Amino acid sequence: MTATPAVPTSGPRSWSDRFLARVESLGIGLFADQMRESGGSAQVRELSVAPGSARARVGGVDVWADLTVFDAEQWRRAEEALAPVRHRLLADEFPPDADALLARVGLPLLPARAAELTLDCACGRTSGASGVCRHVAALLGALAIAFDHDPFLLLRWRGRDRVRLLAHLRRAPSPSGPEPLSPTPTGFWAEPAPYPPPGRDDLPPAPALDELAPTGLTARGRPLDRALRQLYRAMTEE
Template sequence: MPPRRRRSAEPFREKFPEPPASFSEYGRRIAVEDGIAAKSRRGAIGESWWSGRFLAVLEKLGVGGRLDRGKTYARAGQVIDLAIDPGEVVATVQGSRSEPYRARIGITTFADEAWDAVEGAFAADSWFAASLLGGTVPDDLEDVFARVGLSLFPTGAREMPMDCSCPDWSVPCKHLAAVAYLVAERFDEDPFLILRWRGRDRSTLLAGIRDRRDDTGPAVTPLAQVVDRFWTAGGPLPEVGHTDTAAGASEELLDQMPPLGVSVDGVDAREALRPLYRRFGA
């Protein structure tokens, strides 16, 4: 299902129709008070697979030392503000001129029909649905998008247009690179921002998954409504025969269970129990 195309915004760099012969005349960058600085102080920026996939597109362009200078800008706090919205990241970056530059990193948002397919795929998989509804983004999130014919991340520079109001006509310039490195750290902190960038905010996505789970999932009494009679013996058991269980139904109790506050080797107890529930329901 093809993603919807966004109309291109007016380029920031129109105010600079001719690139200068040299940038040395602009001097040193102007320090920013209370700017947004990268948490990483040395080495690579970005810890998760999703921030790595995002930065891989940037690093494929190979524009000399601009990426390194952008990393320096990011760590120095030269970015004044940054917003991740559907279809674009827009930031203000202080360079060597008195007027800060405006930098933008765009992406094509997915059409509503495409997001419907994604939400349906999430809702059909108990593991993905439970993880997302619990506030966790699974590592294999990208696979779900691939199942419905979409690529979560841009595959090249053409799918991620960038623009900056600075005089440097290289793309990305150091200001764009600084913004990209900070975006990667934002993705580390909240991977739902990747989905927002692609056009679907967290609350809308989770509401869509819940609606589909309510429509298609088996009826399950909420745990809170039965916990008071958990240890009470019921009536005589009916004769038990073999019945086919819908895939994922055995995990519904785990999905209803509130957080236990207990972990096993760093894994939430509910998720540690999930493989056993899957085997019971097989």
């Protein structure tokens, strides 16, 4: 019997594939193949991504794609959600599961609904998210290509650039373990001073011990007054 060759598993989809598929799923009349093809055109120039807005010139026409940004509280939650991949982000690596981590706390990087994405073009043939002119398609296709080269642009589009995000992540407590319980961890973990061993006779006697006369009684074969002296010393030593 001939063994069936194993089918290789594919890696994570590229950011361009994810982005274009997401835009297509919004139902605004744009299709992934159309955007990809027009986005690679030499007609697309001066592409830039700023918090909340992406812009380009397509065939001499200005075109914009605005995306709802996260506010300060949402970014705080987003940074907490990214804690499992913090070290990879600080190493300038953008993990493929970053969007899934953010989506779990209701803050997906990619637009989740058409109302989040506002499209506009100077050609005048677009209106809000329903614009489907070729300039808009080219801008979104060019954006997809840019996300493959620098996925951190997705964060910038949502309102936080790479430098600021990494600065916040560096200040955040490390998720690798608990913080020290003492501001001076060296002292906290130091071996404590040993307790004085029981039964030492070279300690200076306390005044009350001088008044304790021999009783003549024994406990376990030892003079009772000696045992009482040791007990008293243990109770009164600083």
